[in-house]
Amino acid sequence: xxxxxxxxxxxxxxxxxxxxxxxxxxxxxxxxxxxxxxxxxxxxxxxxxxxxxxxxxxxxxxxxxxxxxxxxxxxxxxxxxxxxxxxxxxxxxxxxxxxxxxxxxxxxxxxxxxxxxxxxxxxxxxxxxxxxxxxxxxxxxxxxxxxxxxxxxxxxxxxxxxxxxxxxxxxxxxxxxxxxxxxxxxxxxxxxxxxxxxxxxxxxxxxxxxxxxxxxxxxxxxxxxxxxxxxxxxxxxxxxxxxxxxxxxxxxxxxxxxxxxxxxxxxxxxxxxxxxxxxxxxxxxxxxxxxxxxxxxxxxxxxxxxxxxxxxxxxxxxxxxxxxxxxxxxxxxxxxxxxxxxxxxxxxxxxxxxxxxxxxxxxxxxxxx
Numbered sequence: 001x002x003x004x005x006x007x008x009x010x011x012x013x014x015x016x017x018x019x020x021x022x023x024x025x026x027x028x029x030x031x032x033x034x035x036x037x038x039x040x041x042x043x044x045x046x047x048x049x050x051x052x053x054x055x056x057x058x059x060x061x062x063x064x065x066x067x068x069x070x071x072x073x074x075x076x077x078x079x080x081x082x083x084x085x086x087x088x089x090x091x092x093x094x095x096x097x098x099x100x101x102x103x104x105x106x107x108x109x110x111x112x113x114x115x116x117x118x119x120x121x122x123x124x125x126x127x128x129x130x131x132x133x134x135x136x137x138x139x140x141x142x143x144x145x146x147x148x149x150x151x152x153x154x155x156x157x158x159x160x161x162x163x164x165x166x167x168x169x170x171x172x173x174x175x176x177x178x179x180x181x182x183x184x185x186x187x188x189x190x191x192x193x194x195x196x197x198x199x200x201x202x203x204x205x206x207x208x209x210x211x212x213x214x215x216x217x218x219x220x221x222x223x224x225x226x227x228x229x230x231x232x233x234x235x236x237x238x239x240x241x242x243x244x245x246x247x248x249x250x251x252x253x254x255x256x257x258x259x260x261x262x263x264x265x266x267x268x269x270x271x272x273x274x275x276x277x278x279x280x281x282x283x284x285x286x287x288x289x290x291x292x293x294x295x296x297x298x299x300x301x302x303x304x305x306x307x308x309x310x311x312x313x314x315x316x317x318x319x320x321x322x323x324x325x326x327x328x329x330x331x332x333x334x335x336x337x338x339x340x341x342x343x344x345x346x347x348x349x350x351x352x353x354x355x356x357x358x359x360x361x362x363x364x365x366x367x368x369x
């Protein structure tokens with residue numbers, strides 16, 4: 001059994017967590033096993049899936065935060081590496097401000113030390129960015145493998161001298177699960193009392209500065225002026241208080257639904273007529289792969305990598321453009337309708353976002369085949 005110790009998972013069911021869960025779903029469980037280091041409060045996202053999928057019991061190691069308890073952090077990791085006998089560690093990271101886990105893995109003879117970059121230039125404190133930009137120049141002395149979700153994530157995490165060694169690991173998905181389904185669409189639109197001619201805009205992301213939902217509300221308010229028969233569904237966990245206040249101030253609160261964190265996102269995509277995603281920064285958003293698999297017309301911010309574009313009904317705009325211009329673009333794009341399922345499948349295979357194929361490639365990378 002090839003044992004992998006995974007770092008970086010949070011208790012959020014977000015994009016980074018989805019990537020790890022998706023890949024493990026199709027890994028050969030007779031050959032591969034994952035354990036997890038948890039440094040945040042609560043369970044990791046998708047814990048129930050990992051427990052269900054794994055052939056052997058999954059270990060979830062609770063490790064104190066390094067900054068608060070540096071000595072205990074080191075002792076706890078030492079014990080894990082001494083007793084775990086891991087073949088690889090898989091560090092999922094937004095930025096790198098210390099090399100402690102890599103150094104320890106190397107000390108205890110872990111053969112494959114993977115650093116997987118998931119974001120491009122995340123917003124952080126200036127000091128953290130400063131430390132990251134220094135630390136990344138020493139990564140290649142400890143890590144053996146460099147993975148990235150996009151060109152932007154590569155530029156952010158890795159020094160140029162090792163860019164030729166970076167593997168693009170696509171944020172692939174289970175294609176069949178996200179393909180358009182008319183029956184599910186009708187069921188959900190009935191459940192939410194949506195009329196046949198009502199135009200539904202969706203966004204799937206945690207409620208967070210990065211995801212820019214306040215701008216979504218501004219755009220939607222402009223759209224309502226031009227097309228009143230429309231509603232907005234925001235899917236994702238987080239504090240909605242300020243967004244609810246903003247929606248009220250904009251006079252659109254009766255047209256905005258906050259659904260919270262949901263496990264039925266593949267079904268909800270069928271309900272949407274349009275997807276809006278004006279993030280301030282990203283790596284390669286899994287949600288954009290998912291909604292394009294459903295064929296939905298999509299408008300995103302131009303900070304998002306072009307590597308995620310799968311269908312022709314996908315466009316971007318600058319965040320410097322006005323909310324009115326974004327609303328006008330939505331009305332223009334909505335005319336293109338959904339992309340046919342057969343065309344979507346073809347596009348996904350050509351772009352390499354099919355999960356089965358990408359998982360096999362990752363397995364071969366892990367085994368140095």
